[in-house]
Amino acid sequence: ATPRNLTIAGTDYPTDTWTNVPQSILSQYGRKLHIQPDHPLSITRKLVESRFPGFRNHNTLPGVVTVDQNFDSLGFTSDHPGRSRTDTYYINKDTLLRTHTTAHEVDVFRQNSSDGWTLSADVYRRDAVDRSHYPVFHQMEGALTWDRSAFASRQACMDAIRESFDKLPKHDLVVEDPNPTFHAERNPLQDKYHSADEAEIVAAHLKRSLEDMVVAIFTAADKALIASGQSSESEKDPLKVRWVEAFFPHTSPSWEMEVWWRGDWLEVLGCGVIDQPLLIRANQLDRIGWAFGIGLERIAMLLFGIPDIRLFWSKDPRFLKQFTDAGPMKRFQPFSKHPPAPRDVAFWLPKTLKGDVVAETPASTASAPNSAGGQQTSSPRNNAVEAELAFHENDLMEIVRTIAGDSVEDVRLIDSFTHPKSNRRSLCYRIEYRSLERTLTTEEVNEMHERVCGEMVGRFGVEIR
Numbered sequence: 001a002t003p004r005n006l007t008i009a010g011t012d013y014p015t016d017t018w019t020n021v022p023q024s025i026l027s028q029y030g031r032k033l034h035i036q037p038d039h040p041l042s043i044t045r046k047l048v049e050s051r052f053p054g055f056r057n058h059n060t061l062p063g064v065v066t067v068d069q070n071f072d073s074l075g076f077t078s079d080h081p082g083r084s085r086t087d088t089y090y091i092n093k094d095t096l097l098r099t100h101t102t103a104h105e106v107d108v109f110r111q112n113s114s115d116g117w118t119l120s121a122d123v124y125r126r127d128a129v130d131r132s133h134y135p136v137f138h139q140m141e142g143a144l145t146w147d148r149s150a151f152a153s154r155q156a157c158m159d160a161i162r163e164s165f166d167k168l169p170k171h172d173l174v175v176e177d178p179n180p181t182f183h184a185e186r187n188p189l190q191d192k193y194h195s196a197d198e199a200e201i202v203a204a205h206l207k208r209s210l211e212d213m214v215v216a217i218f219t220a221a222d223k224a225l226i227a228s229g230q231s232s233e234s235e236k237d238p239l240k241v242r243w244v245e246a247f248f249p250h251t252s253p254s255w256e257m258e259v260w261w262r263g264d265w266l267e268v269l270g271c272g273v274i275d276q277p278l279l280i281r282a283n284q285l286d287r288i289g290w291a292f293g294i295g296l297e298r299i300a301m302l303l304f305g306i307p308d309i310r311l312f313w314s315k316d317p318r319f320l321k322q323f324t325d326a327g328p329m330k331r332f333q334p335f336s337k338h339p340p341a342p343r344d345v346a347f348w349l350p351k352t353l354k355g356d357v358v359a360e361t362p363a364s365t366a367s368a369p370n371s372a373g374g375q376q377t378s379s380p381r382n383n384a385v386e387a388e389l390a391f392h393e394n395d396l397m398e399i400v401r402t403i404a405g406d407s408v409e410d411v412r413l414i415d416s417f418t419h420p421k422s423n424r425r426s427l428c429y430r431i432e433y434r435s436l437e438r439t440l441t442t443e444e445v446n447e448m449h450e451r452v453c454g455e456m457v458g459r460f461g462v463e464i465r
């Protein structure tokens with residue numbers, strides 16, 4: 001049962017039918033890993049910040065925000081899938097745990113305290129359970145704007161942006177950028193507010209700035225790899241960047257940046273030319289500029305070779321003592337490997353009167369890691385949120401996390417079929433129990449697994465097969 005109030009960082013919030021944030025999530029609230037000295041997330045944050053000299057760094061904004069801050073003020077439509085209770089942790093119908101650092105853009109722009117700023121923080125999303133997803137992760141937002149009213153003319157402002165662009169560090173990165181800047185439907189020019197030339201120079205400045213940032217990150221990653229003996233100079237294949245058309249409610253045009261590093265295309269960040277109505281809401285009537293959002297775990301995992309996202313939350317000195325703010329970056333050395341304990345749960349979904357009960361297609365394997373540009377833009381999911389007994393894959397994820405805590409590594413759909421006669425749907429998930437710190441006993445794994453099955457029956461009326 002939901003308590004009448006939730007206390008978060010000393011403040012009481014009334015609950016209602018929207019409340020879906022469990023105690024297990026609230027217990028992680030306020031760890032502030034991104035500013036914990038010598039923590040790999042903090043080291044990563046500082047590395048990114050160092051590529052934006054003169055920017056103001058906001059790193060302590062609280063994670064409880066309004067629906068208005070997180071969605072409405074950013075132009076999210078009322079039916080946007082990111083708002084769903086299957087994806088987002090609500091404290092009540094008006095209040096939630098921020099799902100992205102963009103939630104603070106309007107407030108920071110309203111302060112108008114610096115042209116350039118970054119903002120790092122913990123963000124919260126209901127999501128898959130695997131080695132690259134955790135319901136709490138960290139993002140960094142960055143933005144740079146120019147106040148056109150401070151220049152003699154709009155042309156003079158464009159000249160200043162061009163001049164700033166020319167001073168940005170040069171690089172020899174291979175850049176693939178095949179699409180035109182604008183696309184009439186998907187990525188229109190905001191022609192009510194600025195010209196194509198203005199948007200083009202802002203976009204060029206954005207791309208060059210972020211290319212410089214990834215060169216710095218991946219050069220550091222290569223150095224650490226080579227220093228650890230895990231790779232050699234000769235194995236280094238040239239870094240490449242690819243700009244992919246994207247969609248965000250708060251930028252247009254928008255891109256995702258992908259980086260080719262050591263054999264893989266990695267989705268690294270989302271960015272774009274800031275939505276002008278957003279700036280106007282912040283009382284910045286004449287500003288124009290760019291913004292990006294980057295997931296810090298993803299980058300830190302690559303930089304340090306950290307294989308499992310749960311490690312960031314570890315208080316084990318064998319983990320924490322490996323990293324330091326000072327001196328060259330060192331790769332993570334695994335300190336223990338404990339055996340996995342897989343258990344399957346197969347069940348029939350109940351037939352409800354309230355429409356289809358559906359689950360995800362095997363998404364856990366396909367979904368992007370905790371990052372930016374991921375879930376907040378995903379197409380509507382195949383779910384039935386409002387039906388009483390409706391089951392969404394993220395509900396199972398949460399049951400498993402609540403019961404097993406950090407002793408679960410991965411949950412994935414391994415089988416799904418619909419009985420041809422009864423039309424009933426059967427799903428089978430494989431749950432990989434494994435602790436990073438010790439070997440789990442058979443008894444404790446069985447006990448956790450029985451509780452998971454029990455919750456599935458109790459909460460969703462499934463029939464275990």
Ligand code: PHE
Binds near residue numbers: 251254272293294
């Ligand atoms: N808010 C986006 C996300 O979390 C990332 C983003 C930030 C994109 C700023 C563009 C500009 O997915």
